[in-house]
Amino acid sequence: MTTAHILGYPRIGAKRELKFALESFWQGNSSIQELEATGSQLRHLNWQKQESAGLAFVSVGDFSYYDHVLDHTVLFGAAPARFGLAGKVLAPTDYFSLARGNASQPASEMTKWFDTNYHYLVPELGPETAFSANAHELLVQVDEALATGSSVKPTLLGPVSYLYLSKSRAEGFDRVSLLPSLCAQYAALLAELKYRGIEWVQIDEPILTLDLNAQWLEAFEHAYARIRDDRPKLLLATYFDHVARYIPSIISLPVDGIHIDLVRAPEQLKPWLHALPSHWVLSAGVVDGRNIWRNNLNETLDILEPVSALLGDRLWIAPSCSLLHVPVTLDHETKLDSEIKSWLAFADEKLIELQVLVKALDEGRDAVSDALSQSYHAAVTRSTSSRVHASEVSKRLEKLHEVDADRQSPFAARRVIQQAELKLPLLPTTTIGSFPQTAEIRASRAAFKRGELNEVQYISDMQANIRHAIKQQEFLGLDVLVHGEAERNDMVEYFGEQLAGYAFTQNGWVQSYGSRCVKPPVIYGDVYRPLPMTVEATTYAQSLTQKPVKGMLTGPVTMLQWSFVRNDQLRETTALQLALAIRDEVADLEKAGISVIQIDEPAFREGLPLQKANWAHYLAWAVRAFKLSASVANDATQIHTHMCYSEFNDILPSIAAMDADVITIETSRSAMELLDGFGEFEYPNEIGPGVYDIHSPRVPTVEAMEKLMLRAMEVIPVERLWINPDCGLKTRAWPETVTALQNMVQVARNLRASLQQ
Numbered sequence: 214m215t216t217a218h219i220l221g222y223p224r225i226g227a228k229r230e231l232k233f234a235l236e237s238f239w240q241g242n243s244s245i246q247e248l249e250a251t252g253s254q255l256r257h258l259n260w261q262k263q264e265s266a267g268l269a270f271v272s273v274g275d276f277s278y279y280d281h282v283l284d285h286t287v288l289f290g291a292a293p294a295r296f297g298l299a300g301k302v303l304a305p306t307d308y309f310s311l312a313r314g315n316a317s318q319p320a321s322e323m324t325k326w327f328d329t330n331y332h333y334l335v336p337e338l339g340p341e342t343a344f345s346a347n348a349h350e351l352l353v354q355v356d357e358a359l360a361t362g363s364s365v366k367p368t369l370l371g372p373v374s375y376l377y378l379s380k381s382r383a384e385g386f387d388r389v390s391l392l393p394s395l396c397a398q399y400a401a402l403l404a405e406l407k408y409r410g411i412e413w414v415q416i417d418e419p420i421l422t423l424d425l426n427a428q429w430l431e432a433f434e435h436a437y438a439r440i441r442d443d444r445p446k447l448l449l450a451t452y453f454d455h456v457a458r459y460i461p462s463i464i465s466l467p468v469d470g471i472h473i474d475l476v477r478a479p480e481q482l483k484p485w486l487h488a489l490p491s492h493w494v495l496s497a498g499v500v501d502g503r504n505i506w507r508n509n510l511n512e513t514l515d516i517l518e519p520v521s522a523l524l525g526d527r528l529w530i531a532p533s534c535s536l537l538h539v540p541v542t543l544d545h546e547t548k549l550d551s552e553i554k555s556w557l558a559f560a561d562e563k564l565i566e567l568q569v570l571v572k573a574l575d576e577g578r579d580a581v582s583d584a585l586s587q588s589y590h591a592a593v594t595r596s597t598s599s600r601v602h603a604s605e606v607s608k609r610l611e612k613l614h615e616v617d618a619d620r621q622s623p624f625a626a627r628r629v630i631q632q633a634e635l636k637l638p639l640l641p642t643t644t645i646g647s648f649p650q651t652a653e654i655r656a657s658r659a660a661f662k663r664g665e666l667n668e669v670q671y672i673s674d675m676q677a678n679i680r681h682a683i684k685q686q687e688f689l690g691l692d693v694l695v696h697g698e699a700e701r702n703d704m705v706e707y708f709g710e711q712l713a714g715y716a717f718t719q720n721g722w723v724q725s726y727g728s729r730c731v732k733p734p735v736i737y738g739d740v741y742r743p744l745p746m747t748v749e750a751t752t753y754a755q756s757l758t759q760k761p762v763k764g765m766l767t768g769p770v771t772m773l774q775w776s777f778v779r780n781d782q783l784r785e786t787t788a789l790q791l792a793l794a795i796r797d798e799v800a801d802l803e804k805a806g807i808s809v810i811q812i813d814e815p816a817f818r819e820g821l822p823l824q825k826a827n828w829a830h831y832l833a834w835a836v837r838a839f840k841l842s843a844s845v846a847n848d849a850t851q852i853h854t855h856m857c858y859s860e861f862n863d864i865l866p867s868i869a870a871m872d873a874d875v876i877t878i879e880t881s882r883s884a885m886e887l888l889d890g891f892g893e894f895e896y897p898n899e900i901g902p903g904v905y906d907i908h909s910p911r912v913p914t915v916e917a918m919e920k921l922m923l924r925a926m927e928v929i930p931v932e933r934l935w936i937n938p939d940c941g942l943k944t945r946a947w948p949e950t951v952t953a954l955q956n957m958v959q960v961a962r963n964l965r966a967s968l969q970q
Contacts, residue, residue, distance in 0.1 A: 214526055215574045216494070217268050217567040220415065220450055220472065220502070221275030221368060221535030222259045223560050225724050227542050231255060235278065235728040238305075239313075245305050252278060253357065260358055266564035267571065270366035270413065273358045274351055275535060278305075279312045279727045282333040282378065283321070285370050286311070289398050290345035293321065293337035302347070312727060314909035319881070322380070323726060323908065324860070325819050327419060327453050329503070329538055330733075330775055332726035336379035339386055344398045348405065355409060367406055371418035371449075372399050372436045377429060378420070389432050396439035403444035411445045415472075421463065422454035422474075422823050430462050441467035448472060448496060452534035453503075454823045457481040460488045470494035475516070476501045476533035482516070486523065495524060498533035499570070500563050505539055505721070505735065505777045507558045508566045510581075510588040514573055521574045530570055536560040540721040540732075553716045553737055556595045596781065603713065603739040606790055613789065618840035620848065620872060624898050627848045627874060634808060634849045635761055639968065640922075640936050640961045641692040643901070645855050645877060646765045646811060647704075647941035648682045648697035649950055658702065675700045676753060683757045685951065690958045693809055694762045696754035698943065704767045704813065705775040709734035711746045712794055715776070726908075729944070735777045736787060742794035745801045752805045763853065764802040764810040769795055769838040774816035785834035795842035803850050811853035812842055812873070815940075818861060832867040839871045851875065857903075857940050862890030869896060877901035879939040881913075881921060892928025900929055903939030904960065905953055912949050915956045915963070922960055931968065936961045 225231045234251035237243040260271040277284050285291075287308060292298040295318055298307055312334055314320035322335040351367070358365045372395050376388045406414060418433070440447075446469040455478030456463065463471065470493045473481055482497070489495055497520065499513050521528050542561040546554055558566060569584045578585060595601065620627065657674040660666040666674075682697030701707040709715040716735040725731050747764060755762040769791035778787055795812065802810055817839070822831050843852045854871065857879035861868060868876065880887045880902040888902050902925045904918040918936075925934055936957060942950050 215521060215571045216526070216529040217266075217571045218270050218366060218496070218529060218531050219263065219268065219272055219536060219564070219567075220417070220452070220498075220531060221272055221537050222263070223537055223539070223541045223724070224255065224276050225541075225722060225730055226255050227545060228720055229722050229730055231278075232728040232730055239309070239728075248278070248305075252276065256354060256357065257361070260361055260363060262561060262564060264361070264363050266568045268564070268567065269364060269529075271358050271361070271363040272368055272415075273354050273365050274368035275537070276354065279309065280332075280334045282326075282336065282370060282375070283308075283312055284350075285375055286334070286336045288347055288351060288402075289375075289395060290347050291336055291338060291342055294339070294341050295337075299343065300345070314906070314911045316911065319906060319911065320909045327422075328819055328821065328823060329453075330723075330725055330731065330816065330819065331538065333378070336375065337382065338376070338379045338388055338391060339381045339383040342391060344391070344394050346398050346401055348402050351402075352405065352409075355406065355411070359409065365411060366413050366415055366448075367411060368415045368417065369399070369402075371416045372396050372440075373429065373432045374418045374420045376432070389428060392432055392436055393439065396436050400440045400442075400444070403440055407443060407445050413448055413469075414445045415448045415450050416468070417450045417452075419450075419452055421451045421456045421459055424825050425459070430459065433462060433466060437466045437468065446470070448494070450496070452477070452498060454478050455481040457484045460484060464488055464490055464493075468493075470496060470529070472496035472498060472529075472531060474498045474533040476503070479516075482520070486520065489524075494527045494529050495520070496529040496531050498531050500530075500532040500566050501780075502532035502534035502536050502563075503538050504780060505557050505559060506780055507556055507562070507588065507591050509592045510566065510569055510573070510585050513570060514578065514585075517570065517574060528574075530567060530574075532563055532567075536563060538723060539563070540718065540723055542720075545720040546718055548719055550716060552594065552598065552600075553735070555591050556737070557735070559721070598738075601738040601779075601781075603741060606739040606741050609741075609793060610786070610789060613841075616841065616844075618837055618844050620844055620846065620852075622848045624872060624874065628899075630848045631851045631874065635693075635851065637692055638961075639932065639965055640934055642936045642958055642961045643691060643693040643763070643877075644686075644695055644938055644954070645941045646695050646698055646763070646813070647701070647943035648685075648695070648699070649945050649947050650699070650943045651678075651947070654678055654699050658700070675750065679750065679754050680757060683754055683762075685947075687758060687760070689951065689954050690962075691954070692760065694754070694758060694760050695765060696750055696762060698765060698941070700750055703731060704941075705772055706732055706734050708746060708767050708772060709736075709776065711744070712740050712742055712791075714738040714740035714790070721777075731775065733775055733777050736773075736779050738779070740787065740790040740794055742797050746798055748798075748801050748805050751802060751807055755807060761809045762807065764799075764807040766795055766798055766810065766812045766842075768812045768814035768817070768854065769842055770820055770835050771814050771816040774820050785838075788834060788838040789841065792838040792841040796845050799843060800845045803846055808849065809851045809853065810843075810846065811855060812839065813855045814839060814871075815855060815857045817856055817868070818864060821864065828864075832864065836867050836870050839873075843873070853877065855940075861887060862894075865890055865894040865896065869894070869898070873898060875899040875901060875935060877903065877935065877937050879903045880925075881906045881939050888925055888928055896929070899933045899935060901935030901937040902929075904936060904957060905938055907938050907940045907942055907945060910945075910949060912953045913956060915959050918957055919960045919963060922964060926964075931964075
């Protein structure tokens with residue numbers, strides 16, 4: 214019999230039940246008992262779905278109230294020393310203070326989970342770290358699942374990946390030195406799970422898809438030698454890329470099976486079939502855990518049937534990775550075009566796909582002939598649909614060799630022209646784009662979408678919010694203003710709604726971090742811009758002030774990364790289509806008199822392939838896509854871009870090659886550490902390092918932000934520095950926003966005064 218399982222399931226609920234429960238608790242409107250009741254209900258519903266789909270196990274340990282990496286930090290007693298929680302049993306307020314900060318400490322640093330748009334909380338480890346078991350929450354969930362009568366497969370982030378994904382603020386500290394004490398805690402936990410009757414534990418080691426040096430490869434040998442005894446069987450899970458190059462190291466480990474991603478890296482199947490130890494299971498990740506396209510079940514069976522014949526019951530099948538990265542269900546998509554909907558599969562539908570594959574492998578294809586016929590029909594209609602392909606887009610792409618992706622003049626010449634045009638002071642201040650999305654704004658937008666508010670009324674409401682944003686910024690004394698983006702639901706969805714080739718869901722929510730959820734649009738066809746998208750709102754804002762107002766656009770790479778992108782053509786082709794659409798918008802904004810335009814690319818680093826051998830190709834087309842979107846601008850137009858929550862130092866030449874006049878980056882959580890690389894590289898253009906973390910409700914003081922800017926001035930010439938928050942302010946409230954920006958502007962005034970002395 215073939216075993217089907219999953220590596221993890223979405224936590225937030227089909228209609229974001231966890232998000233609303235979390236935010237209610239944080240606001241003091243509900244109790245911890247109510248929050249925990251919501252969490253328990255979601256877990257039990259997820260287990261019921263897995264049981265109903267005939268999976269061999271239900272997954273435990275994939276649920277989190279904020280982040281699974283943070284959960285492991287708590288699980289092993291590794292809360293950062295600065296929070297003063299060592300040896301303490303953490304209360305919920307302590308747990309959330311690690312994630313969100315508190316009155317005395319900023320939040321833990323946050324960065325992208327590999328090349329996804331999920332953010333994890335980076336563990337802070339050092340010589341003072343003393344691991345200790347704190348497994349109560351996990352064991353409660355295991356016992357809950359066991360009580361349902363299901364077979365339970367707990368999921369753990371492996372010890373080597375946990376250490377690798379952490380950081381230390383102690384210079385020269387070797388995190389690998391913590392491995393023995395950390396593995397002692399893993400061994401104790403695994404022994405406890407075995408005592409509870411657990412047969413299998415999934416232990417995720419996703420760093421095996423990265424370029425690892427000898428020390429980290431040897432760390433696997435040392436770590437797993439320490440957890441080889443008195444434990445359940447271990448399924449070593451890898452995902453997001455191939456791990457075949459590490460086969461000799463992996464097969465020497467004392468584990469009992471391997472999960473490999475055959476969606477992202479199908480080429481690794483053959484070498485693994487040759488090398489698989491005779492007592493290991495092979496978990497084949499054949500259902501896409503990262504995207505929402507329906508599986509072509511017939512093609513998948515063509516791959517699996519020979520493997521099943523070879524391995525028998527040692528073949529397991531699964532999604533390629535955790536289903537955390539896809540929405541929960543298509544059941545609530547009542548407005549989605551029926552043809553496009555027939556091409557999609559969310560998490561619930563992917564469970565059904567696994568069920569069909571198992572039955573076909575165990576009983577033959579005739580046993581699931583109807584399901585296979587439906588799958589085939591969906592694949593054919595999608596590949597032949599006229600709505601997928603637009604001839605005018607193809608023709609424009611064919612002529613791209615005639616389009617110059619470079620600006621008219623080099624940065625040094627543009628800078629002189631822009632300074633004369635904009636007349637900005639030293640250390641100019643700005644924000645990243647959005648201002649608080651108030652309940653009134655959301656209510657107005659929802660009423661407009663429901664048809665309860667006509668277009669004239671809606672535009673009037675949005676213009677009132679724009680007037681408020683401009684008035685506040687002028688009162689605060691900011692130098693370059695924004696219109697506030699009241700009319701925008703999401704920085705990708707808003708643009709996608711106005712581009713051809715996109716479709717939108719009602720409840721296709723995916724967790725980004727904590728309670729923050731995004732609803733990625735679906736790129737199903739060729740992309741182009743039928744009409745201007747932002748000109749009206751931006752020019753209205755500009756009419757209200759003499760100060761420059763930034764046009765705010767989302768860049769082509771981020772539009773690509775933060776959408777569910779089509780898988781029937783190269784990603785770079787879709788990126789170039791998006792670049793041409795943004796290019797058209799830049800041209801129209803400039804014609805309308807907008808002299809500063811920001812093209813955000815927070816996902817630029819996120820799109821980087823996990824293995825360096827593939828970097829050059831990606832960086833070449835990603836840089837070209839950005840430059841193509843911006844190069845239509847005249848020299849006098851100042852082009853900004855924004856990037857956040859990523860490590861940039863290893864791709865600085867490519868960031869410089871993008872040739873944005875100003876780049877703003879997230880640096881406050883790392884205490885300006887990210888800026889060091891820009892200084893060492895001698896980044897040539899202007900840069901705005903974020904001076905406060907907008908994801909935390911904590912309002913930073915003038916002194917704290919000034920300290921960060923003085924640190925920035927040590928590595929970047931002051932004449933090329935801007936002062937700004939880390940990111941957009943849409944998730945904050947107006948009172949804290951005004952106070953924080955008052956402090957930020959005061960920093961600029963203080964520093965300007967000191968520099969003039």
